[in-house]
Structure formats: structure tokens, C-alpha cells
Amino acid sequence: NAGVTQTPKFRVLKTGQSMTLLCAQDMNHEYMYWYRQDPGMGLRLIHYSVGEGTTAKGEVPDGYNVSRLKKQNFLLGLESAAPSQTSVYFCASSPPGPHSNQPQHFGDGTRLSIL
């Protein structure tokens, strides 16, 4: 049981380059999330999705786009990377139900450096 898998694990980009981070979950969860974590800080929500084909903005959405074409996958895109986007990115998923109190399950993160 893989849970939540993120690829790649590490990446170095130059300013202005674009890339896509992939998150895949095998738990049939409806909800998926993207967070970023900067050094010494907690996690901040970038975007989230409540189901296939739907996405919404979180706390810090600027500079990012997301897509949820398949239930099990949630993609995070950086169209024009900036040094301020250097961070560790975590994906999470949680069970179905709009009023669920069930916890989120996290991947191991993607460490992204932008030069």
C-alpha cells in the first residue's frame, strides 16, 4: 500500500522555467491538497481539490496552478518559477465526505530549489 506518492523527490530549476509536480494516491480519497513548507515554518495550503475535475485556491495560491483530471492524481504546476518558490512541497489526501473529520495523509515531499 503506497499511500501518497510524490514525484520528483528533488528538483533544481532556473528562474523562469516551468515544471509540474505529481501527486498520486491509491486510497480512493476524494480530497487532495498541495502545501508548501518553508524552513522553520509550518505548512501552508496552496490549492486543494474536492473531487475529479474540481480545484480551489488555498492560503497561498499565487504563482501556482493545479489540475485534477483523474481522481487519484493531483498536479501542481509552476508556470514561471521564482526564487521565492524555493520550498518543500507536500501533497495530502483525505477520505470522502464534505463533513469528514478524518485526517489527511501526506506524501514525503518534493524539495524544489529555484536559482
Place this chain on the structure above:
Amino acid sequence: DAKTTQPPSMDCAEGRAANLPCNHSTISGNEYVYWYRQIHSQGPQYIIHGLKNNETNEMASLIITEDRKSSTLILPHATLRDTAVYYCIVRYLYNFNKFYFGSGTKLNVKP
């Protein structure tokens, strides 16, 4: 959502119980208390959650005060592998998209 306050760091001797406090004085009736931990930059790991009653699972116990303004996470027999940052999170039942992680408590388990 209610905010939480945690001490920035705590020490615990290996084999002893680790008691991590969390203050959430503005918590409302429909807000759950969750605890996660993060070991050396790995993804956050769910530990336990509760609403009013004390909860226990294979990892830890959660003690919530009667007025719900604070809680304590108890690791009954801390090991070196429990060294991590522990996050206390309060989430409104209907705000599934609002899961605010603060700075947490760095627990140092020492031999």
C-alpha cells in the same frame, strides 16, 4: 478556526512519558483537535484526533480538558525515534480545506 499555541521545544528522557501541551482557548464546539508529527522533514504523520472525549490509539493518548481550551498529547514511552516536531491543529468540522499548521513543538528525546 481557532489558533493554537505550543511551546517551541521540549526535552524528554528515553523510556519516559512525553507530555506535549497545546493551548486552544478560542476553540468552538464543532472544532476538532488533531495532532501530527514531522520527523526530519518527512511528510507529516497523523497521530490522533478528538472532539471532547479523551482518545487513545496505538501511538498516543489525547487528553482534552473539560472546557476544551487546552489539550495534551501523551507518548507513553518515548523512544529516540519519537524525536520530531509535533503539531497541534484545530479544525472546524465543515472546513475540510482549512488545516493550519503552526510552528509546532520540537520534541527532543534523549538517551
